[in-house]
Amino acid sequence: MWQTVCVIFVLKAGFNLIILMNSKIQVLFDGSVTSPLGFLAGAVYAGIKPKIHEALDLSLLYSEVTCRVAAVFTTNKVKAAPIILDRDKLEKGMGVRAVLINSGCANACTGTEGMQNAVISAELAAEFLGISADEVMVSSTGVIGMQLPVEKISEAIPQIALSRDGGHKLAKAIMTTDTRPKEYAVEVTGEDYCFIIGGAAKGSGMIHPNMATMLAYITTDAAVEGDFLKKALREVADATFNMVIVDGDTSTNDTLMILSSGKAGNRVINAESDLAEDFKSALYQVCLGLAKSIAADGEGATRLIEVVVTGALSESDARKAAITIAGSPLVKTAVHGNDPNWGRIIAAAGRSGIEMDTEKTDVYIGPMCLLKSGQPMPFERTIASSLLDQPEVMLKVDLNMGEGSASAWGCDLSAEYVAINAEYTT
Amino acid sequence: MWQTVCVIFVLKAGFNLIILMNSKIQVLFDGSVTSPLGFLAGAVYAGIKPKIHEALDLSLLYSEVTCRVAAVFTTNKVKAAPIILDRDKLEKGMGVRAVLINSGCANACTGTEGMQNAVISAELAAEFLGISADEVMVSSTGVIGMQLPVEKISEAIPQIALSRDGGHKLAKAIMTTDTRPKEYAVEVTGEDYCFIIGGAAKGSGMIHPNMATMLAYITTDAAVEGDFLKKALREVADATFNMVIVDGDTSTNDTLMILSSGKAGNRVINAESDLAEDFKSALYQVCLGLAKSIAADGEGATRLIEVVVTGALSESDARKAAITIAGSPLVKTAVHGNDPNWGRIIAAAGRSGIEMDTEKTDVYIGPMCLLKSGQPMPFERTIASSLLDQPEVMLKVDLNMGEGSASAWGCDLSAEYVAINAEYTT
Numbered sequence: 125m126w127q128t129v130c131v132i133f134v135l136k137a138g139f140n141l142i143i144l145m146n147s148k149i150q151v152l153f154d155g156s157v158t159s160p161l162g163f164l165a166g167a168v169y170a171g172i173k174p175k176i177h178e179a180l181d182l183s184l185l186y187s188e189v190t191c192r193v194a195a196v197f198t199t200n201k202v203k204a205a206p207i208i209l210d211r212d213k214l215e216k217g218m219g220v221r222a223v224l225i226n227s228g229c230a231n232a233c234t235g236t237e238g239m240q241n242a243v244i245s246a247e248l249a250a251e252f253l254g255i256s257a258d259e260v261m262v263s264s265t266g267v268i269g270m271q272l273p274v275e276k277i278s279e280a281i282p283q284i285a286l287s288r289d290g291g292h293k294l295a296k297a298i299m300t301t302d303t304r305p306k307e308y309a310v311e312v313t314g315e316d317y318c319f320i321i322g323g324a325a326k327g328s329g330m331i332h333p334n335m336a337t338m339l340a341y342i343t344t345d346a347a348v349e350g351d352f353l354k355k356a357l358r359e360v361a362d363a364t365f366n367m368v369i370v371d372g373d374t375s376t377n378d379t380l381m382i383l384s385s386g387k388a389g390n391r392v393i394n395a396e397s398d399l400a401e402d403f404k405s406a407l408y409q410v411c412l413g414l415a416k417s418i419a420a421d422g423e424g425a426t427r428l429i430e431v432v433v434t435g436a437l438s439e440s441d442a443r444k445a446a447i448t449i450a451g452s453p454l455v456k457t458a459v460h461g462n463d464p465n466w467g468r469i470i471a472a473a474g475r476s477g478i479e480m481d482t483e484k485t486d487v488y489i490g491p492m493c494l495l496k497s498g499q500p501m502p503f504e505r506t507i508a509s510s511l512l513d514q515p516e517v518m519l520k521v522d523l524n525m526g527e528g529s530a531s532a533w534g535c536d537l538s539a540e541y542v543a544i545n546a547e548y549t550t
Numbered sequence: 551m552w553q554t555v556c557v558i559f560v561l562k563a564g565f566n567l568i569i570l571m572n573s574k575i576q577v578l579f580d581g582s583v584t585s586p587l588g589f590l591a592g593a594v595y596a597g598i599k600p601k602i603h604e605a606l607d608l609s610l611l612y613s614e615v616t617c618r619v620a621a622v623f624t625t626n627k628v629k630a631a632p633i634i635l636d637r638d639k640l641e642k643g644m645g646v647r648a649v650l651i652n653s654g655c656a657n658a659c660t661g662t663e664g665m666q667n668a669v670i671s672a673e674l675a676a677e678f679l680g681i682s683a684d685e686v687m688v689s690s691t692g693v694i695g696m697q698l699p700v701e702k703i704s705e706a707i708p709q710i711a712l713s714r715d716g717g718h719k720l721a722k723a724i725m726t727t728d729t730r731p732k733e734y735a736v737e738v739t740g741e742d743y744c745f746i747i748g749g750a751a752k753g754s755g756m757i758h759p760n761m762a763t764m765l766a767y768i769t770t771d772a773a774v775e776g777d778f779l780k781k782a783l784r785e786v787a788d789a790t791f792n793m794v795i796v797d798g799d800t801s802t803n804d805t806l807m808i809l810s811s812g813k814a815g816n817r818v819i820n821a822e823s824d825l826a827e828d829f830k831s832a833l834y835q836v837c838l839g840l841a842k843s844i845a846a847d848g849e850g851a852t853r854l855i856e857v858v859v860t861g862a863l864s865e866s867d868a869r870k871a872a873i874t875i876a877g878s879p880l881v882k883t884a885v886h887g888n889d890p891n892w893g894r895i896i897a898a899a900g901r902s903g904i905e906m907d908t909e910k911t912d913v914y915i916g917p918m919c920l921l922k923s924g925q926p927m928p929f930e931r932t933i934a935s936s937l938l939d940q941p942e943v944m945l946k947v948d949l950n951m952g953e954g955s956a957s958a959w960g961c962d963l964s965a966e967y968v969a970i971n972a973e974y975t976t
Contacts, residue, residue: 200900202900230893232897233896268897268923373880373897373901374897382863453879457968458972465693470694473627500659537971541879542965
């Protein structure tokens with residue numbers, strides 16, 4: 125049941141994270157958001173999105189005990205009703221017992237009625253679970269401007285069967301144009317402790333697409349102090365989910381949430397704890413796994429593109445350049461066409477607003493150097509092309525100016541992306 | 551030969567430009583960059599780009615007298631050799647007699663050899679014309695990293711036949727994946743003056759695509775004082791060319807240049823001149839005409855999208871929101887699919903970083919209001935859809951917060967864009 129993974133090297137992120145052969149962290153085979161102790165989940169088809177084979181559109185994540193919680197929400201000025209509701213609950217500092225998630229309707233730009241519907245949904249879930257509505261978070265993803273069908277949700281909630289392996293169902297139920305569920309879990313084992321972090325995420329697109337919404341739910345049975353949980357989530361999100369780009373659009377509903385049940389029985393982890401680095405490393409690994417799955421499964425994607433920028437004057441510069449390259453339509457189409465058109469890579473870096481000097485810059489496709497100190501290198505086009513014709517493509521820019529480095533993840537841009545997103549809303 | 555156009559309303563730009571029935575400005579039928587007095591142009595096929603039917607790839611714009619000049623270049627940190635050379639000449643404050651332009655090779659990221667080739671090209675053109683190389687500007691557009699074939703240019707220049715109606719040939723020779731030449735000229739007639747402003751531009755893409763380079767050359771026979779010429783060009787560019795977005799990538803070679811010959815014999819126009827507003831209005835009209843042509847002929851485009859944002863707290867906010875909406879892949883694909891998915895429009899505004907309040911925001915497709923004060927309006931989907939199925943589509947967001955307004959122009963995103971840009975460099 126265990127698949128041992130040796131993480132050889134992870135590019136340093138905001139918190140200078142380098143995992144070298146961290147044998148304490150093991151990827152769980154068949155892991156899910158309910159792998160950590162104390163979590164159950166289930167899902168049903170409530171009729172919110174059109175019925176297709178095995179469709180699920182309403183899921184519930186439940187914890188046997190009240191969890192510490194931290195979350196990161198969309199930076200979009202236009203925020204969906206559930207985002208506003210969840211944020212308010214978080215600000216009150218309440219613990220969380222459950223998360224109700226629907227796909228098929230974003231409940232965004234739905235005015236007063238939309239906010240009422242979000243409140244009602246939380247109350248319906250609370251009633252079913254016999255807990256307080258204050259302890260229920262709600263998430264939505266789907267078409268903007270459509271009102272949430274609360275009657276359907278009311279009828280469907282009692283049909284949800286919660287189980288310890290219900291995480292897989294949840295991962296399916298939150299999908300929209302995702303072609304596959306995204307799950308990842310690791311177990312961290314030390315001399316006198318053992319805890320699990322699990323997660324489920326959905327990426328970009330709707331069956332009747334509206335927004336490229338990113339939803340991710342992380343659970344852990346580790347006992348984690350609230351402030352540290354918040355800080356760790358923010359830092360890890362900046363190096364993982366925030367470095368994923370599919371089409372540059374930011375949803376009104378983006379949500380990343382972590383629940384800590386404390387069921388593992390470890391001593392409480394805080395910033396000073398000797399377990400702090402292990403926890404952050406494991407959280408990073410789970411978030412990285414989910415984030416890369418989102419990039420690889422971007423709408424119409426046929427490849428995962430990893431962009432590594434090194435030698436920047438600052439980490440902020442490196443991040444800007446990496447995300448601009450990964451998001452460039454010209455870079456994305458070139459990769460799609462196996463076109464080793466390195467000019468587009470350096471040009472994207474050049475427009476990202478960072479400090480750079482062409483005469484110092486190196487550009488690589490995989491291990492192959494195409495530009496060295498601003499001078500074009502002779503290269504075998506067929507080999508460069510074949511380096512792009514891979515499920516995972518690595519593009520690298522070394523600015524040779526400083527110590528800042530960062531990675532970003534994206535996908536190629538295919539005609540299929542256009543086809544998916546040019547369809548009618550209904 | 552004259553086509554009278556009454557410009558009813560032009561959205562105010564940086565300089566608060568409102569043209570109401572300005573009957574002084576007439577669009578020239580069949581106008582070109584050589585419509586103003588004193589300008590000649592010609593073009594040949596030098597063999598820089600692959601030979602296709604009627605291919606031209608080397609053109610020369612020539613003025614009988616030394617011109618005052620102003621220019622705006624790419625903001626990309628990676629600048630092509632001709633950009634660096636032209637900027638140096640401009641900074642020395644020299645007048646200009648000629649511009650040599652090649653398509654098929656960007657002469658960008660070409661190191662020391664590339665800079666030498668740019669210098670040599672200017673010298674070759676100067677020798678042919680019997681003028682100083684200091685008075686020759688050079689422009690390139692095409693593949694990055696390829697060295698400029700100066701031998702071919704050397705052989706081709708003497709074959710260029712300059713003529714007064716050579717502007718049309720120039721407009722064709724600077725094209726890359728453009729499907730049609732872009733030209734616009736107006737004549738401004740007052741009681742005791744008459745001058746012409748003409749222009750040619752190219753938009754996004756290469757036959758073997760590399761970068762979406764924007765090149766635009768404006769000429770006028772009006773005598774314009776140097777500082778005012780610079781200021782007027784900068785302001786007009788901000789409201790026109792800088793509000794056009796095809797794919798968000800910024801070329802290493804973008805160039806907008808204006809040459810003033812003074813051959814019209816008018817009194818010199820400066821900031822205090824009574825002709826100043828007429829000149830700016832006419833320049834705005836020429837630049838707007840060319841900029842809209844670029845948007846409408848974006849790679850793979852089937853529609854011109856005009857985005858109007860009003861009621862912003864500042865003009866800067868309005869500009870940010872308009873360009874973000876016009877550049878959103880989700881908005882562009884929705885328009886392509888005739889999908890009245892207004893959620894994508896407000897969501898793009900929401901992520902643009904501006905101040906906004908959803909509860910105050912209205913969203914329109916053409917004349918149809920789909921969101922009023924943050925509340926979704928019932929609307930006839932087939933009519934909304936038909937409003938998108940037009941060669942020119944208008945999207946409008948009224949933020950209802952202040953007086954800031956702006957327009958941006960873009961195009962839909964089609965599968966053809968991907969096809970064009972996924973082709974091989976060679």
